Amino acid sequence: MSVDADTVRRIARLARIAVAEDEVEHLQGELNAMLAFVEQLQEVDVAGIEPMTSVTPMAMKMRVDEVTDGGDAEAVLANAPQSEDGFYLVPKVIE
């Protein structure tokens, strides 16, 4: 399988990464090189094989449902590019 220029633009949009028009061709080449490399997986017989979901066999740990952390808005917001009154600021989303 390989990707065309339109697919590259669509992936960039899904990944939320701006890609300039003059970068599309180069990216397409790189992505197709990677896809060509992984193509060999198609020759493996995977019929009836469970896909791996956990590399170490272990049951999910359970804990008591109680508050263990929080209440520190200042620390949470300390690295925000823009914040005000305990909120993150973003460009207007709803008209």
Next chain:
Amino acid sequence: MTELTSLTLAEARDRLRNKDISAVELTNAHVVAVAKARALNAYVLETPEQAVSMAKASDARLANGEAGPLEGIPLAIKDLFATKGVRTTACSHILDNFVPTYESTITSQLWRDGAVMLGKTNNDEFAMGSSNETSSFGTVQSPWRREGSNTPLVPGGSSGGSAAAVAAQLCLGATATDTGGSIRQPAAFTGTVGIKPTYGRCSRWGVVAFASSLDQAGPITKTVRDAAIMLRSMAGPDAKDTTCVDRPVPDFEAAIGKSVKGLRIGIPKEYRLDGMPAEIEKIWSQGCEWLKSAGAELVDVSLPHTKYALPAYYIVAPAEASSNLARYDGVRYGLRVPGRDITDMYEKTRAEGFGAEVRRRVMIGTYVLSAGYYDAYYLRAQQVRTLIKRDFEQCFAAGVHAMLTPATPSAAFGIGEKGGADPVEMYLNDVFTVTVNMAGLPGIAVPAGSDAQGLPLGLQLIGRPFDEETLFSLGEVIEREAGRFVAKPWW
């Protein structure tokens, strides 16, 4: 003072305990060495004041008989570990100004045990790379050079700064992380020891995430014993990471010097690649001989799905990365580039913040997870991963205790030499290490010889899950025979 930086971690620990040296003396010697070695670009942030104040506190504890297992030991921390109040960037422009308000579990355990922080070390951006060339702080120069040549070489990656710092004696040990070989490959390139423990041995909490089902932290050190000492402090259960197992941490150091008599060592035939340099073949056979002389039994084994590990990795790892890196959106932390609306802001922020390799992997990951392609790529890769793990399980079930393989398909290469035209050329560096991440197993790289140009080469030992101890015992046999590999300073 130079002699203090040439101590091993274990030697320094013993001399501190005997009051032969002070922690402040030891730290100062390293602070001076770090400042003199800036040409290597191994550190992206030096924290000398913090180091000295931590060393003073260590001296007080040493005097009071309250010394921890790493008391007064100066360490370097890969810039992937969140350090409270100390800038942590993952060597990405998108995190240029990120100052964590919390400490990673692993580093907090190191400080609990008395270690001293010298600074943060360089790595490939978000740990994506095998040469440290994708870092937003620029590449690291290896302390090693080919005999009679000034060509700057890569230290390997992604933990290139950590490996270079250890090899150049700019710390007594360094933290590192390994998603596809990022501890073991730079260790092999720089003549140092690096262990990736079993998945779940160390907490991932507070370590910048790349591919969560593969990421595992471990130490890079001068010797096998040092790695055992440092791993003991790094490992252990953590309620903040549900994938971190509830298992007691053994005294790994006690495994050093333990007899390897009767251990069955698998030699996987699939690791013998066409066109592999003769020197790699040579150190591999040499390693076999050393283990045999020490009483181990060699067994030919087969891991038939080996060749599919790297392609499967380049689906699984980018897929998980695309999901993990979705958090860099210009809202909660890191870089923000203004846009005409919120989507435009996201897209511009991520375009400017991510380097070329990260962008490429996020895009591939997005593609293989997208509707219509998930089954063909991601699901199949996870099925292949089950088969890769099964290969190992069958060998272990047949009585194999560990496997011996080369660590890398070549010695270190020159800066700018690889991956320029085709990204896959760079990926092939991890052909021997990536299988271990896919199967969640422990793997250690130990220096075992040199190539014709005097560059170090490493061997890899792969162990059963949670049997790092056997790797330390076997690794020390190789180290004892091969000797240590120390770079000659030119910086």
